[in-house]
Amino acid sequence: MTAQAPLISGSSVVKLARGVKLREDPVRGHVVLLAPERAMALDEIAVRIVRALDGERTLARIAADFAAEFEAPVAEIANDIEAFVRELSIRRMLEFVE
Amino acid sequence: MSDAVTASVGAPSTRSRPLPPMAMLAELTHRCPLACPYCSNPIDLTKANEELATEEWIGVFEQAAHLGVLHLHLSGGEPAARRDLVELTQAAVSFGLYSNLITSGVGLTEARINSLADVGLDHIQLSIQGVSPEGADRIGGYKGGYERKIAVARWTTDAGIPLTLNAVCHRQNMSEIDAMIDLAIRLKARRIEVATVQFHGWAERNKAALMPTREQVERATEIVAEARVKYQGVLVIDYVPADYYSSYPKACMGGWGRVGLNVTPSGRVLPCHAAETIPGLSFETVRDRSLAEIWYEGEAFNAYRGEGWMPEPCRSCEHKKVDFGGCRCQAMALAGDARATDPVCIRSPLREHLTRETERLSATASAELVYRGR
Numbered sequence: 001m002t003a004q005a006p007l008i009s010g011s012s013v014v015k016l017a018r019g020v021k022l023r024e025d026p027v028r029g030h031v032v033l034l035a036p037e038r039a040m041a042l043d044e045i046a047v048r049i050v051r052a053l054d055g056e057r058t059l060a061r062i063a064a065d066f067a068a069e070f071e072a073p074v075a076e077i078a079n080d081i082e083a084f085v086r087e088l089s090i091r092r093m094l095e096f097v098e
Numbered sequence: 099m100s101d102a103v104t105a106s107v108g109a110p111s112t113r114s115r116p117l118p119p120m121a122m123l124a125e126l127t128h129r130c131p132l133a134c135p136y137c138s139n140p141i142d143l144t145k146a147n148e149e150l151a152t153e154e155w156i157g158v159f160e161q162a163a164h165l166g167v168l169h170l171h172l173s174g175g176e177p178a179a180r181r182d183l184v185e186l187t188q189a190a191v192s193f194g195l196y197s198n199l200i201t202s203g204v205g206l207t208e209a210r211i212n213s214l215a216d217v218g219l220d221h222i223q224l225s226i227q228g229v230s231p232e233g234a235d236r237i238g239g240y241k242g243g244y245e246r247k248i249a250v251a252r253w254t255t256d257a258g259i260p261l262t263l264n265a266v267c268h269r270q271n272m273s274e275i276d277a278m279i280d281l282a283i284r285l286k287a288r289r290i291e292v293a294t295v296q297f298h299g300w301a302e303r304n305k306a307a308l309m310p311t312r313e314q315v316e317r318a319t320e321i322v323a324e325a326r327v328k329y330q331g332v333l334v335i336d337y338v339p340a341d342y343y344s345s346y347p348k349a350c351m352g353g354w355g356r357v358g359l360n361v362t363p364s365g366r367v368l369p370c371h372a373a374e375t376i377p378g379l380s381f382e383t384v385r386d387r388s389l390a391e392i393w394y395e396g397e398a399f400n401a402y403r404g405e406g407w408m409p410e411p412c413r414s415c416e417h418k419k420v421d422f423g424g425c426r427c428q429a430m431a432l433a434g435d436a437r438a439t440d441p442v443c444i445r446s447p448l449r450e451h452l453t454r455e456t457e458r459l460s461a462t463a464s465a466e467l468v469y470r471g472r
Contacts, residue, residue, distance in 0.1 A: 005331025017288075019221045019260035023194060027118050027166035034196045036221045036262055036289055037336065039120060039168050092288040092334050 006096045008086050010063070010078060013097040015055030020093045022050050035093050049084055055097045059085060116403060118166030119393060121358040123173055123371070126155065126186065128363050130176040131204045133239030133469035134227065136266055136301035136308060138371050139175065143471055144363040152182040154384070156189040158361060161389040163193035170195040171223075175363070178205030188217035196220050200264070203250035204243055211250070215257035222254045223262040223291070229277040237271065239469045251285040262289040267318065268308035269460060275318050279325045282333055292322055293338040298372035298427055300470045307465035309456060315340045342456045346417055347424025347440035354402040354426060359393060367392045369399055372427035376436045402426050402436070409437055411445045 006012075016022065020035045022042075031047045033040045042050065052062045063078035070077075088094050128143040150158070159170060170190050177183055178201055190197045198221045199214065211222075224247060228234035234244040254261045263285065265271075265278045275292055282290040294315070295301050295308050310318075322337045329335070341348045351358060351370045360368040365383040373379065379398040393399060401407065405418060412423045424440025432441040433448055441448035 005329075017260065018258050019288075021196065021220070025166070025168065027164075032168060034168060034220075036198060036223070036260060037169070090331050092331070 006089065008059070008082055008089060010058060010060030010082070012059050012085070013055060013057065014059070014085060014089075014094045015053050015097060016050070017093055017095040022047070033093070035091065038091065045080075046084065049081055050088075053085070053094070055095070116355060116394060116399075119162075119357060119359050120167065121169040121171065122162045122167045123171045123358065123360045124155065124158070125173050125175065125360065125362050125371070126177045126180045126183070127175040129179040130174055130202065130470070131179075131240055132176065132202050132243060133472050134225075134237060134266070134300070135239075135304040135467040135469055136268060136295045136299075137470040138296070138299045138301070139470065140299055140372075140374055141303075148364040149180075150363065150365045150384070152185060154365065155182075155186055158365070158384050158389060159186075159190045159195060160193050161384075163195050165390050165393060168196055169198060171198045171200055173200040176202050176205055178202075178210070184210070184213045184217055187214055187219050191218035191220075198223055201225070201250075202238070202240075202243065203247040204240065206250050206253070208249075208253045208256075211253045211257050211259070215259050219259060221260050221262065222250075223264050224251055224254070225264045225266070226278060226281065227266075228271045229274045229281050233271065233274075237467075239467075239472070248285070251287070255286045260289075261285065261287040262291060263287045264291045264293065266293050266295055267310070268295040269310045269314065270308065272310050272314040272318055276321050276325070279321070279329070279333070279335065283329065287333065289334040289336065291336045291338070292318070293336075294318070294340040296338075296341075297431070298375070300468065302431065303468045304465070306459050306462040307467050309342070309459040309462070310340055311460040312343055312457070315343045341425075341428075341442045342452065344442060345444045347421050347428070347442040349421045350425035350428070350440075353422035355393070355399040356403065356422065359389075359399075367396065369402070370427065373398065375427050376430050407437060409439070411443075412439050415445065417443075 022031060022033055025032045030041050033042055033050060059081055060078060063074055063081050066077050067074035127149055128139050129146055177199060187197055197219050199219060200223045202225050226234060226247060227237040231244040235241050251261060263282045267275060279290060297305055301308060319339060322335055326335050355369050360371050365385050366381045367384060368381055379401055381398050382392045382396055408423050412418050424443060426436045429438040429440050430436040439446040441452045
């Protein structure tokens with residue numbers, strides 16, 4: 001049986017897979033990412049990244065947009081985004097558009 | 099009277115308010131065409147005419163969402179035996195609950211799966227009993243079940259619904275774990291649960307026929323570890339190892355009354371599906387009391403919540419933060435006392451006896467299966 005995990009780079013374009021949902025959790029007062037048998041409480045930065053995964057922009061484009069908005073070094077932001085996206089990918093939470 | 103008031107006003111309770119539940123298992127029905135010999139349903143199955151009506155279930159889902167439940171597992175029995183499954187799913191979705199259908203697949207058609215997709219079902223968890231029609235259908239006690247499951251898997255992924263395979267493993271199918279993982283890849287599942295049989299409900303009656311051997315359990319653990327590396331990013335593998343061969347007990351239910359709750363077909367609210375095997379606990383129903391009151395104040399939920407109930411050696415053990423004292427129903431079944439240290443634990447005085455008994459059961463040459471409900 002062969003099956004290959006997608007590689008993640010600045011040119012990846014991803015969005016949340018069907019069955020993975022970002023929602024407010026008013027009872028506990030935070031935002032959670034829900035997937036089968038998983039609930040991840042996200043901090044504000046993680047929520048911003050997840051919302052940016054729109055299936056249109058590359059990860060490099062998203063990093064550049066954040067760098068401009070927060071006046072922060074783009075390389076650092078790109079690393080953070082790719083590391084976070086890799087974690088979501090391992091958990092099968094993403095759909096790869098390209 | 100005044101003493102009681104003084105006591106409750108004077109000193110703050112040592113028990114802090116429990117956290118809200120994360121997950122609810124709704125056993126919509128106990129009806130099921132299959133007869134798996136390890137079914138977690140109780141021996142005393144609820145009859146169809148005792149089941150909650152559609153509006154009652156919808157009311158329970160709404161209460162659950164307000165209480166803080168995030169994941170709703172629609173289970174059974176076979177939930178597809180409920181004619182109102184699509185309506186119930188639609189209601190659950192409307193309350194923002196993450197809806198997961200736990201099914202044998204029997205009773206689902208392509209049209210019904212498409213209807214479930216249309217109303218927003220988030221996920222399907224499909225059971226498999228083995229990787230060949232003969233073997234799987236023998237365990238499930240239902241001819242044609244395997245072929246139907248393969249079709250249901252295809253309809254599910256065709257409809258865009260994410261799929262998990264759930265494989266309960268025991269001595270009679272444990273040599274197929276690698277083939278089950280391959281099947282999950284072939285059926286385009288995103289996830290597989292490889293869950294060693296837990297000896298509650300009907301499984302308790304089939305211990306001699308289902309108890310895996312030590313060699314099987316060790317091999318299973320190796321196969322899972324290898325497959326997790328090989329399929330990283332392709333298939334999520336959740337593994338429930340055989341606790342009878344472990345040194346410490348499982349963190350049963352993530353702690354009693356801590357993470358989740360079960361609602362039976364007739365609306366009784368339980369801390370876990372086997373809780374009714376513990377004598378002396380009284381269970382309340384959603385027909386008499388709100389879900390929130392039962393969760394926070396119910397006697398059964400508070401019986402083994404937190405650490406106050408624990409005897410030694412659990413009370414002073416650092417593992418209590420990890421395993422919450424293990425499984426109360428297992429303590430009841432094996433030690434005859436629901437407060438006892440889970441006999442799986444190496445610190446239990448019963449551990450040596452359990453090890454000998456486990457080896458004896460796993461070496462039983464042949465044992466007839468007792469099928470659920472038959």
